[in-house]
Amino acid sequence: MFSxxxxxxxxxxxxxxxxxxxxxxxxxxxxGDKLPSLRHLSSELTVSIPTVxxxxxxxxxxxxxxxxxxxxxxxxxxxxxxxxxxxxxxxRPVEVRCRNLIERIYDAIHSPGVxxxxxxxxxxxxxxxxxLNRTMKRVMARAEERTLGYAHTIGDLxxxxxxxxxxxxxxxxxNPDEILITNGAQEALALALKSVASEGDxxxxxxxxxxxxxxxxxSLGMLALELETCPVSGVxxxxxxxxxxxHQVAACMFSSSLSNPLGCVSSNQHRQAMVExxxxxxxxxxxDDVYGDLIYAGPRPHPAQYYSRKGLVLTCSSFSKTVxxxxxxxxxxxxxxxxxxxxxxxxxxxxxxxxxxxxLTDFLASGDYDRHLKRLLPVLKYNAQRMSAAISRYFPxxxxxxxxxxxxxxxxxxxxxxxxxxxxxxxxxxxxSILPGTVFSAGRRYKxxxxxxxxxxxxxxxxxxxxxxxxxxxxxxTDNPD
Amino acid sequence: MFSxxxxxxxxxxxxxxxxxxxxxxxxxxxxGDKLPSLRHLSSELTVSIPTVxxxxxxxxxxxxxxxxxxxxxxxxxxxxxxxxxxxxxxxRPVEVRCRNLIERIYDAIHSPGVxxxxxxxxxxxxxxxxxLNRTMKRVMARAEERTLGYAHTIGDLxxxxxxxxxxxxxxxxxNPDEILITNGAQEALALALKSVASEGDxxxxxxxxxxxxxxxxxSLGMLALELETCPVSGVxxxxxxxxxxxHQVAACMFSSSLSNPLGCVSSNQHRQAMVExxxxxxxxxxxDDVYGDLIYAGPRPHPAQYYSRKGLVLTCSSFSKTVxxxxxxxxxxxxxxxxxxxxxxxxxxxxxxxxxxxxLTDFLASGDYDRHLKRLLPVLKYNAQRMSAAISRYFPxxxxxxxxxxxxxxxxxxxxxxxxxxxxxxxxxxxxSILPGTVFSAGRRYKxxxxxxxxxxxxxxxxxxxxxxxxxxxxxxTDNPD
Numbered sequence: 001m002f003s004x005x006x007x008x009x010x011x012x013x014x015x016x017x018x019x020x021x022x023x024x025x026x027x028x029x030x031x032g033d034k035l036p037s038l039r040h041l042s043s044e045l046t047v048s049i050p051t052v053x054x055x056x057x058x059x060x061x062x063x064x065x066x067x068x069x070x071x072x073x074x075x076x077x078x079x080x081x082x083x084x085x086x087x088x089x090x091x092r093p094v095e096v097r098c099r100n101l102i103e104r105i106y107d108a109i110h111s112p113g114v115x116x117x118x119x120x121x122x123x124x125x126x127x128x129x130x131x132l133n134r135t136m137k138r139v140m141a142r143a144e145e146r147t148l149g150y151a152h153t154i155g156d157l158x159x160x161x162x163x164x165x166x167x168x169x170x171x172x173x174x175n176p177d178e179i180l181i182t183n184g185a186q187e188a189l190a191l192a193l194k195s196v197a198s199e200g201d202x203x204x205x206x207x208x209x210x211x212x213x214x215x216x217x218x219s220l221g222m223l224a225l226e227l228e229t230c231p232v233s234g235v236x237x238x239x240x241x242x243x244x245x246x247h248q249v250a251a252c253m254f255s256s257s258l259s260n261p262l263g264c265v266s267s268n269q270h271r272q273a274m275v276e277x278x279x280x281x282x283x284x285x286x287x288d289d290v291y292g293d294l295i296y297a298g299p300r301p302h303p304a305q306y307y308s309r310k311g312l313v314l315t316c317s318s319f320s321k322t323v324x325x326x327x328x329x330x331x332x333x334x335x336x337x338x339x340x341x342x343x344x345x346x347x348x349x350x351x352x353x354x355x356x357x358x359x360l361t362d363f364l365a366s367g368d369y370d371r372h373l374k375r376l377l378p379v380l381k382y383n384a385q386r387m388s389a390a391i392s393r394y395f396p397x398x399x400x401x402x403x404x405x406x407x408x409x410x411x412x413x414x415x416x417x418x419x420x421x422x423x424x425x426x427x428x429x430x431x432x433s434i435l436p437g438t439v440f441s442a443g444r445r446y447k448x449x450x451x452x453x454x455x456x457x458x459x460x461x462x463x464x465x466x467x468x469x470x471x472x473x474x475x476x477x478t479d480n481p482d
Numbered sequence: 483m484f485s486x487x488x489x490x491x492x493x494x495x496x497x498x499x500x501x502x503x504x505x506x507x508x509x510x511x512x513x514g515d516k517l518p519s520l521r522h523l524s525s526e527l528t529v530s531i532p533t534v535x536x537x538x539x540x541x542x543x544x545x546x547x548x549x550x551x552x553x554x555x556x557x558x559x560x561x562x563x564x565x566x567x568x569x570x571x572x573x574r575p576v577e578v579r580c581r582n583l584i585e586r587i588y589d590a591i592h593s594p595g596v597x598x599x600x601x602x603x604x605x606x607x608x609x610x611x612x613x614l615n616r617t618m619k620r621v622m623a624r625a626e627e628r629t630l631g632y633a634h635t636i637g638d639l640x641x642x643x644x645x646x647x648x649x650x651x652x653x654x655x656x657n658p659d660e661i662l663i664t665n666g667a668q669e670a671l672a673l674a675l676k677s678v679a680s681e682g683d684x685x686x687x688x689x690x691x692x693x694x695x696x697x698x699x700x701s702l703g704m705l706a707l708e709l710e711t712c713p714v715s716g717v718x719x720x721x722x723x724x725x726x727x728x729h730q731v732a733a734c735m736f737s738s739s740l741s742n743p744l745g746c747v748s749s750n751q752h753r754q755a756m757v758e759x760x761x762x763x764x765x766x767x768x769x770d771d772v773y774g775d776l777i778y779a780g781p782r783p784h785p786a787q788y789y790s791r792k793g794l795v796l797t798c799s800s801f802s803k804t805v806x807x808x809x810x811x812x813x814x815x816x817x818x819x820x821x822x823x824x825x826x827x828x829x830x831x832x833x834x835x836x837x838x839x840x841x842l843t844d845f846l847a848s849g850d851y852d853r854h855l856k857r858l859l860p861v862l863k864y865n866a867q868r869m870s871a872a873i874s875r876y877f878p879x880x881x882x883x884x885x886x887x888x889x890x891x892x893x894x895x896x897x898x899x900x901x902x903x904x905x906x907x908x909x910x911x912x913x914x915s916i917l918p919g920t921v922f923s924a925g926r927r928y929k930x931x932x933x934x935x936x937x938x939x940x941x942x943x944x945x946x947x948x949x950x951x952x953x954x955x956x957x958x959x960t961d962n963p964d
Contacts, residue, residue: 137622140615186831219829326631328835347672347694350666350668352665412547462553
């Protein structure tokens, strides 16, 4: 049943996890199935029993398998359809050419009156409008003229202090002077990437990868190298190791905390092994941590930067997914690239909005932000369950649904014959927006995948939209039989 | 007295203007001096009488010379010291390496309690805080959740419409769909430059040039070619013509409306000739028009883009100099490069702040913006006069002072022995910020120049600051006699 592709000796337990995920994804292992015993698998894969045990414990922690006393380990019995399979094998670096399609899609999904399954906007599930507006008015009254002036190019000290406190809670000690305030996470990603890599360089990304990363790589004239990514444990360390040996990788851009669109949260062990591997090759890691505060399945792991010894991990995040996309306030912990990134920030956009920075400072300091998150996370989790259930009900039986650890998006693997770009066009005609899977790949993968957002309040309207969308999928299958 | 360097036949009247400016700058022509008759100069320069007349009329329009009935033309009798001379001869493209110095300077001048002669912040002379805050509160109450969401990547349609109306008033017909909202003018400049040029390319700039342009050119790995610029008429078209023939110029970045730091406003004729010349070489022009609304000396000429026939002129501007630097709202009219610039915007910062865009839309539509400008311009003009007078009183006699057509900065040419970087350091110790001239050149020019901002309400404190600054200059001269 199992086979180990390669014995690198270093990440064996991770290989075992990846293999099991593949089996789940392909349907070879179904919910309720019993896993081989530790001894059996150890002998089959010629790895040690502790290695298999480590893999099983990690899968159990992730809720993928469950231990039953005196019976062994079983695949978790989910209500949902099986996990989506891993759609990608690591291959060669390619030029990204996705922006024209994305442009058409953006134009369509931002039209008023369109059901916003295409837009990942988690905080819209529970807007903090009233509290934020009240806070902003207080800041206006208190600071008057100051709020209209230029912020320092590095950002407002108050906000940087608040962020520094918060990182301490996640185990990361970072000085306010090491935090650069940016125009949302997208600018943080752009500054980070431009600081550590140049035109023509190879950038390794997860597969599927957030389309904003691919667009950025395209616009800076770099090449994307898509790495096999497990929907449960994150980017394959075996694939990463192979890529580092085969290609001149200039940097990696990963999302260890809630990859987009897969929604997986990698474990602390995975993060540590990943950072150690990368730093042993002196390859910088740019972490898109924009969903870090939105993990609702289990505790939040340490930021990958926590494991950095060489200053080669850069963390990008923002308030766009948690409270206010329109504020355009994000930040960058740039490690050893800080000075380069700061100079670049000054020359490409000077500074970020001061009134919004001051408002967020107060919002954090007062505890309003934490109270907001505490209310938001259960709403997101509830929405995810409702949407998964509706998809299971309406969509074809073979549809695979991701099981995100947080955030606001589901990743669907539709039957192979479904064309997701065509589906996008058919859906938008019915005022339903979705994101076709192809925008999450530089290599034209995921043609039969789509990403759906559950980041808006659950309603009958949304349920009806899913039902309509499913009809379109069924129709594609009927119109194009085997 | 005069000599024409080169007879290109095309811009003769402009050459005549440049020559006269040089004579004024060098002190060969002093206030009150009579200019040669039309016939005399025509024969001396072997150009036609109409050419000389055109030059004189233009200089008269600019307030540099005055016609006295039956007596001829005279150099305007100013209260100020003579105009600063042209400090630069066109030379070879150079790498820019100014950012480290600028970083130190920024850190110092943004410290609280420092007299802000170093910061060009015109709207601080008359803040519109109350009206803007009131407008923002109205928008919050009206639009609620919408203000927190993402703006469209191209920008809010309301604001783009308002900008489109305003350009019509300046003679430029531009569709709202051709306007891209950006994070201040700095991002507009970055998007424009990245859209039309690549690493290693040669970018022609005025000399002296705004340090933000030089920083941008540096950070994108391009080369700067500094062009001789007349403090009265703008960049020398002769120098530009020569540069286009000698070098592979990828783009020009000029400020026809209030160059920074010179403060000159070039005429419509100059703009037209410049654009025709550039488009004949198919070289794009990026216009930094951020001070366009702050011209107080005479009517505002057409934007350079008005004269474009090939879509090669890109206009960058913002509200940072007129109402709210902290809002970080600017815009870009990118001509034929629009789609490239828009895609780039999306990939490097997604979109710009929505609440600020909606607030500015209301501020423009209500007429508040125009009322604000109407009150602001006389204040700036008054401040310029007060500061010029104080400088004439306190500084060494040989100090040259620019006569800006608007905006909020004066450019001072100090005696040759003064070291402006040393002066900056001495001044900051006394809590006075200035900008040393060297940051306005990629080629280490302007060592004895400084830029002073009059963009803050005039006060005894500011007068006393100028007196202290002058003392430091005198001390440098005493400590370092001939």
